[in-house]
Amino acid sequence: MQALILAAGEGKRIKPIVTSKPLIPFGGQTLLDRVIHNLKAVGINKFLVVVSPKDQDKLKAYPTVIQPQPNGMSGAVLAARSVLVGPTVVVNGDDLIDPKILTKFSQAIKTYQDKVVVTAIKSRPDLTGGYFDLRGPTLQVVEKPKEKQPSEWLKLVLDYFPRIEEFIAALKSTQSLRDDVYEQALNQLGNLSLVKADGYFQPLKYPWQILDLAQLILTHYLKPQTHPSAQIHKTAVIEGLVQIEAGVRIMPYAIIKGPVYLGKQVIIGDHALVRNSLIEANSVVGYKSEIVRSYVGPNNNFHANYVGDSVIEADCNLGSGATLANLRFDKKEIIPGRNKLGAIMAQASQLGVNVSVMPGVSLGAKAIVGSGLVLAKSLEAGEFKKN
Incomplete structure (x- = not known):
């Protein structure tokens, strides 16, 4: 199975830090290295890293594809569309996820082999992002809800697509005035299986993180x-x-x-x-x-x-x-x-x-x-x- 690692974010909120977030060393290894190590531990052995043009020469250890413009997660996936096919995990290169969560996610993939598998943890005051709406007939993602959160389950960027080309097609056909094309395309696919996980999760958005x-x-x-x-x-x-x-x-x-x-x-x-x-x-x-x-x-x-x-x-x-x-x-x-x-x-x-x-x-x-x-x-x- 392959993983597409999103590591091309512009990182406006991490300023004044200038090192790209996935390349910051923590204990002698970059954050990206630690993300990949944890993915290997659950059986993922093929990786493609989406990078910005300025970081292409800094990542010799892994296959890379360039995201020319900082146009979000949807742009990152579409940047790799010509080389992606079949079962694919999409994950951020600057999120440290508990191996317990990855193990539960991996087990769910084996259980729901032909379904899209998405992952959530219970929300925390220090986290923002998309939330799962469990109230309707189908599971939906609401990115940065303006009003009350639809549930306590915060979406992680830890998604499995049995046929990534179907998700790419959904991304191509999705338009939104908000920064939620990725989430809207997920909703368009439907047939989502939710992993409610427990364990540590730490994104890197702000310098104090x-x-x-x-x-x-x-x-x-x-x-x-x-x-x-x-x-x-x-x-x-x-x-x-x-x-x-x-x-x-x-x-x-x-x-x-x-x-x-x-x-x-x-x-x-x-x-x-x-x-x-x-x-x-x-x-x-x-x-x-x-x-x-x-x-x-x-x-x-x-x-x-x-x-x-x-x-x-x-x-x-x-x-x-x-x-x-x-x-x-x-x-x-x-x-x-x-x-x-x-x-x-x-x-x-x-x-x-x-x-x-x-x-x-x-x-x-x-x-x-x-x-x-x-x-x-x-x-x-x-x-x-x-x-």
């Missing part, structure tokens, strides 16, 4: 092991579940409190503290820095910093003493559902020495904050806040 995904990786995918090439000073303290990759160096009196992932060639400096975080390859957590409940992408450098509940994309530099605050004095939510959120630092952004970044503030790619400043408002890509 990188933190949610990081916690899922630490909880469900961490391999507590130390590579033989890692160098750990005898005075360093390692507590809890910690995965330490090749070439890691942990200096004197550093403390690592799991769950923690340390990617290849990561350096943890003297007296540094890392708690409940992902630190991707080639990042340096310098002397006396503290990283807590954060996502640190590859090639970042820290110098005596506090980094709490923050997302640091890649190639960033934090000057000595720079602090990323993560909690308001009044304890109010910074975004809905989060009263702790630090900074979102996009690729190659920089902080001078002794900079203070207020909770929930973001820096666009290559943004710079001069030494000693307090940053209370977000910076656009390339912006330089000077003394």
